[in-house]
Amino acid sequence: MSAPDAAGGPAGTGVPAGGGPAGTGDLLAVPLVEAPGDGTPSDVLQARLLDELVEAASPDVGLVRPVLGAGTAAVVLSMFVMASDVRHAEAGLSAVLARTLGLHDVYRAGYAVMFSVEGVRTGYEITLGCTVAFLLVPFFAATSVLLTIRRVPVQRALSSLACAVGLIVTFNQLRLVAIALSMDHFGPALGYSLSHVLLGTLISTTGVVLAGTAFLAVLLRGTFTRAGAHHG
Structure with missing residues (x-):
């Protein structure tokens, strides 16, 4: 030493x-081990x-961490209380993407996205079972707990949450776009059946898996490197 x-x-x-x-006001105890030979x-x-x-x-003093923990916990509750607002926002974003991709007469009607296929008015509705609100709850809840128990730096906890939220929202919108394009290409009935049951489920599952992986990867960044360093 x-x-x-x-x-x-x-x-x-x-x-x-x-x-x-x-x-911080505390001594930062960081043991150093000299490498063999050169003493560095x-x-x-x-x-x-x-x-x-x-x-x-990191901002780990005062009320910063308790406020952030309470804030993420409040978001969890709001996902249940304000699920309808989340669905409205999702439908609005989906309508913009569908319009950008060239679908005709696209507009949002409540929780639904409406458009025309060969002159026939059709569309899809974002139900409670399809919204991102409940998919995001586990990530916000986990982040709230981590912030409260002070086991993870604030920046790392929030970064892992941001990655997960971004991936969940992105893949859910990709699923909705896939449904819209399938309905436009194969017709409303067949297109919805194929994309919602098969392709939509695959996209959603992929998004959840990637979000969970990214959440843990950012959260545990450097953990195993540090653990190895303790053993020389």
Whole structure:
């Protein structure tokens, strides 16, 4: 182990013994192990030190974390209370995308997206079973818990949530676009049946799996690297 320097921290770290990063008020204890031969810290541990410094400087003091935790919990409740508003927003966005892709006479009517296929007025409705509102609930709930128990830096928790939300919303809109294009190509009845039951389910499942994977990947970023560094 490196000997403490005059400031009291580990040699060469630039971390004073009197406290960690500005505003934390705590000593940032980051053990360094010298690499064999040259007496300098290994690349892995240097990266670990930098990661610890960045995480320690996160907004983790005062009311920041409780407010964010309460905010994400409130979003979970709003998904149930305001599900109709989410469905309206989804229908509006879907109508814009369908119009952009060239469908005729597209407009939103409540929770439905209406358009014309060979002169026949048709469309699809975003029901409670199809909305993203309930797909997002687990991610917001998990983030609220993580923020409350203080086990994950704020930026990392919010970044993982943002990735998951972005993927869920994107893939759900892709599913709706696929349904619209299928109805336009194969006709309303056959097109809806094929796209909603087969293609739509595949797209939705892919989106949920990717969202969950991205959520965990961002959340656990650097965890295994740091765990390996403890063993040299």
